[in-house]
Amino acid sequence: MAVMQREYGRRTLLREIRRAGRVPRIELADLTGISRATVTTITAEFLMDGLVEEVARDEGEPDSRRGRPRVDLKIRGAAHLVAGVKISHHKLSLVLLDFEGEQLAAEECDLPAPVNAPEVLAKAIRDAVTHLATVAGRRADEVSGVGIGIAGIVEANDGFVHWSPSLSARNVEFGALLTRTLGVPCFIDNDANLVAVAEHAFGLGREHSDFLVVTIESGVGLGMVIGGALYRGTRGCGAEFGHTKVQLNGALCRCGQRGCLEAYVADYALLREATLVSGQDATADPAKRVETLLDAARAGDATARSIVERAGQIFAMGLANLVNIFDPELIILAGEQMQFDHLYSDAVIEAMRKSIVQVDKAPPEVVVHKWGDLMWARGAAAYALDKVSELALERLGENAA
Amino acid sequence: MAVMQREYGRRTLLREIRRAGRVPRIELADLTGISRATVTTITAEFLMDGLVEEVARDEGEPDSRRGRPRVDLKIRGAAHLVAGVKISHHKLSLVLLDFEGEQLAAEECDLPAPVNAPEVLAKAIRDAVTHLATVAGRRADEVSGVGIGIAGIVEANDGFVHWSPSLSARNVEFGALLTRTLGVPCFIDNDANLVAVAEHAFGLGREHSDFLVVTIESGVGLGMVIGGALYRGTRGCGAEFGHTKVQLNGALCRCGQRGCLEAYVADYALLREATLVSGQDATADPAKRVETLLDAARAGDATARSIVERAGQIFAMGLANLVNIFDPELIILAGEQMQFDHLYSDAVIEAMRKSIVQVDKAPPEVVVHKWGDLMWARGAAAYALDKVSELALERLGENAA
């Protein structure tokens, strides 16, 4: 039990150092409530183990305080190497981060097919990670952990994939398979969850302990951070925000049910109605067709506007429901493509504000976070970072004992 | 920090004893992972302080084990007295519990009006609690804490009521006012939250750490237990499930917005349409009129059935949305009146199951818990019990130091 106490201290301090970036010991003591003596002891352990390092202070403000100057601590990037992999339709996106979260390399590579057998996909990931490491001048076996984000229903704690649009089989022990194939600890989770992890670790959620992240790709995803931790539901599965119902007996969704949010806002939902808009070429690429539709709407085409505006209204309604249920302090709309600008518009956010219960208190902050192409992969890497940190702390505990 | 550790042990053990009812020390050690030595130390403290007492084992199974027999510990009912108060339209419902949760008295009393000034309501509660204590042969100043459940938007941590249908003023420091008026610590929260607390403490949620409680009264309420604790949102406010939107530009709700769940399933929503059903007497009592409507539906009246069935469908849709977002292991539908049987029917639960994302795993368990009339008041009392336990443990910590 005494060891539990030390573990708490270690966990808290490492997390705080990571969040702060660079921070002197005395501030760590103030921030965490742990005494200076203990902060010294624990950080000495970290230094000895190479997890953190001391750096000279280089503040813009010349500090000008007299007395012994503070010495900043920061995560030591060289301590570990992690990779993040996002599995999408036809490709893999990958990033390689050091232990500090600095990006060392990024890559994309094609997949043989949109749906693959688990073994095939695992091998593709192994090869891609090996190549990624090579590009950065490292060896694959230097990687301490790999995070993998995949669409579908995933039980993150056991690495079990109930179902995924990227896998040809159901109910796969994909985490174990990956760990075996890559020879490196692999951590798998629903992709939207991982974006939430990334926002918490690197992004706009750094200062918050309770917030929601809504992602739009071809589907609509939701990640929830509650009480400083990702909430995965009781079975470790992610939230299925895209399939919450917004209309009784509504539009048909690709999940086979009716009235899902996704059936109104996803690209395929827009295109279903777009055949009625002039200038549409049904044989063109879907992304291209959506672009044409949005252009028509902006140009004032009544039919196109009707389609796009309804999608916005429905999306606002879905967001408002989340606010009414969670009362979060922050909602992050994370996306990359201009394609979804119509859902991130001020009009939509305003409509959402009008649909939440009115009280004499500020409505939740809504921010749009346009990540680059590699948002999803960075999310996966952030998860790996988290897990690798845990493992490192465990090892520290065992060595000390 | 060392004191934090002891506090953790105390908290854990008292909670475990409360949950178990009666339990021997050795089992407490196994259950909590705390060593037998420490369990002895801490429970000795509890015994000394009178929070807990030893009782002879009286199992039906004659145990038949040789060796020194186990001695059960249980919460000592006489240690504290708490009251729970539920504020409804025209009345107050109250219960008096001992520290073990045993009900010593219960009462209802009328309120001068459905909406009252905060001071008036506080005095009414003071008088009612005093009377309740008298009925049980106790004095009001023997009560260690009073929990109060009120409809509306409440910031439980500060006892701040943003808005309530029972109060004539907004933004009232009602918790502080009550504590001042009663001369006893008062704890206020949204009523649906308190039902969740009660389910967690006494009810069907005792074995679960993550579940949802949906309550139906004149509105629809939601309480969420996440990670073993009530989740109140970031501002301490309860979830507003009743005002989640189920239809774009839908039916008008009493909150002034359109398409709220409540606007389809609440009694006033049913009655709004019931004027078209034969046999309705618009001047009758609302509860009576709802009864007439449901009778007509059961008797096969097409219009009445249409009204009632749609309410059920919409309710099922709302429940399905909760499941899709939370993936809970359990949903408790808590209610008292036969009036809502049509929402608790197997058909509704079946419709909900069809509207959730299908995976190869069991859907959440849905149970209906029909409490007696005093469900709400007991919820409030359970909250008070929780808070009084906390205060008792704090006192213990200070005395030891």
Added chain:
DNA sequence: CATTTTAATTTGAAAGTCAAATTAAATAAG
């Protein structure tokens, strides 16, 4: 009545935290 078995308590060592004292490293003052 001694033996065995199991529960609860006591004991003494080990681990951990922290306030206070000390040391370290800088600036300011004389």
Added chain:
DNA sequence: CTTATTTAATTTGACTTTCAAATTAAAATG
């Protein structure tokens, strides 16, 4: 240039807490 002052970090020693092991307690069994 030296000394005083100030602030950060470390060390020290007292105190708390936990826990394994030893001991004691209380029963059934032979």
